[in-house]
Amino acid sequence: MENTLLVVFVVIITVDYFFDRIMDYLNASRWSNKLPEELKGIYDEEKYRKSQDYSKVNMRLGIITSSISFLLILGMLLFGGFGMLDGLIRQYTDHPILMTLLFFALLGLASDILSTPFDLYNTFVVEERFGFNRTTLATYVSDKLKGWMLALVLGGGLLAVFVWFYHIAGQLFWLYAWIFFSLFSVFMSMFYSTLIVPLFNKQTPLEEGELRTAIEGFSRQAGFKLDNIFVIDGSKRSSKANAYFSGLGPKKRIVLYDTLIKDHSVEELVAILAHEVGHYKKKHTLKGMALSVVHTGIMLFLLGLFINRPELSLALGGQEPSFHLGILAFGLLYAPVSLLLGIMGNYISRQHEYQADAFASEEYHPEPLQEALKKLSVNNLSNLRPHAAYVFVHYSHPPLLKRLQHLETFKQRE
Template identity: 55%
Template sequence: MNSDQIFYIIIAIVTWQFIFDQWLDYLNNKTVKTKIPEELEGIYDDDKYRKQQDYKKANYSFGVLSEIVSFVVMMSMLFFGGFAIINSWVTEMSSNATVQSLLFFAIIGLGSSIISLPFSIYGTFVIEERFGFNKTTPLTFVTDMIKSTLLSVLIGGPLMALVIWLYGISGDLFWLYAWMVISGFTIFMTMFYTSLILPLFNKQTPLAEGELRDAIEFFSSKAEFNLDNIYVMDGSKRSTKANAFFSGLGSRKRIVLYDTLIKDLKTDEIVAVLAHEIGHYKLRHTLWGTITGVIQMGVILFVFGLVVGSPLLSKALGVEEPNFHIGILAFGILYSPVSFVAGIFMTILSRKNEYAADAYANGFGLGSALIGGLKTISSNALSNLTPHPLYVFFHYSHPPLLQRIRAIKGNK
């Protein structure tokens, strides 16, 4: 196999991904049922259901345009040697391989941000605003963007520099040392993200004393779950949509409830949602998710370590001398079909875990309250109640509402 053949394989992969994603999006957009399934009746009245359908169509059209632009930019970079041009820039700026790679990805990241910025602005301040979800102010939007960029530079930059340095000194064992570094970083972020990174964007306060706290403490005593770390987050700062999540391991575990969730749901429904999140912890979903991610990363790095120095990969993108940044870029595209298949198994596992967490809450007699809470969350978010099964299979990390309700009720 020569570099030209690899180039056309890369073109084929990028094109196939684009066409496949567009096909799935089209199927999902065309799946419209005028009659809502019996178990979901009452979530939307006629006017709100029409609004939900309009929201779905607006997001579909917007998504198609965004994906077309991304596809055209990528194909232009490939056919007109854009990555080779950027590589020539960075080699002129510095003779240090690590600096070259950091500059390369900084330029790629900057270009990607510039292209995606108009879409981000339109999605937030036009679509989300039109349907009553947006609470983000222009100042918050700009501040978030600046903070995210700084975090990428201050955290992502040194981490990447370390990995590139390891590549230069460790030879065949590069993948192993890189795996150790990235795994350590992954575990650290799993444990400390909500206490170190999230506060830069959202305020978190311990759940106050009162009826809700009492109800949650009563449940937690039955579930034998320590409530030291349960927080309320000001999600309403950016959106009216409600959510809750669990993160961390061991003593660093933390449950976070959006303030919008507390506003929208009844006390027993909030307890049921909390029970679902506790179920993820009790069933070790967070732990096993971290372990699975670490194993996957090890496999990826092992394969990457075998091919990163291949001249064929670099030549496929128009660069004569192989280097780390061109190698990882070409490898990332070539590996994407494998990643796609692995992603299917991960989404299947994720949906299985969601069913299990629902069953955990249901085991405490909270099934009806959980169904009520899920219905309210879905209604307020204008969620699609009847997604296409294939779209669900490939993209949904959570089962659709109808399937969750049937599972909670014991129906198959």
């Protein structure tokens, strides 16, 4: 049984790895040396070439990092590395919570140490070369330290509660965990902007002036009560721009990157904001949260069915059944389900984007949103001709040309 399971693990990670390579290959098949007809008026020759180089460099880096991680996990599986780590920890403690915490802390630390050189290369060589990087080494180091601290406090805290449930709740532990994680995620989505974001960024209320007046005028007309518009110092790390909606109820806020404000006209910014308000008005935040609660429930229920089977731990090279080896083995088995649910989630998210674009067109105007989206894509050197299969699997937003076409239909109606 253990050997069969081990073969299943190896097949899953291998299929997963080659599936990603096929996706990369399909995407790369759409590259061309000449500016494609449909992108004229969006990219000029030079920017287009630059965007192609950027996509190529990113894909190459992605292939290198995922190949290394694939080989490492494969090696760990074939040589029983996870079981050895478990055995090592058992020499120092037999406390169930401490063992699990140590196990995942050591794996997390090892994976962080291995991935850091690639991350440094990406930030200070790739992003630098294409003119995006604004991160200083000091910011990078402090981000890293804060990231570790958060992982330790939040990740460690949640994991400890999870193991504790397992030991006190028996068969129903997945249900306890589901309720707990769901409450935690509601809490986090309410307080993310006030508790977590300030650790990394400064958010300042949008100052009085032309932009604020225009935004307030729009929200009044659209019947949207908006007291919290913040500007975030995204320029601290990258010249890339963004805007997002976060929070629930009275905690809701719209956050604009300072880099976005710098590059766009007032009309374009109001259009982007109208899109974000659209997400709220169409209840996308709530639906997204409901979906993620259902997803977590399915996952924990399945985990509950599998976790007590000793074969899982033994297949990973463990000498005796253990909770953390069980979770890890379940994670491997769950990967295909997670891929499918991810594809479904992306599909729903793309529908939400169209709906938010429709809202912005009806309540404001389609043209400035089209202009803003074009500008954003060009500034971020986006790949504007992704393969349809790649979009289907990986894109949470429809590709630019599709969005422009969709917005065009509202222009004719105006």
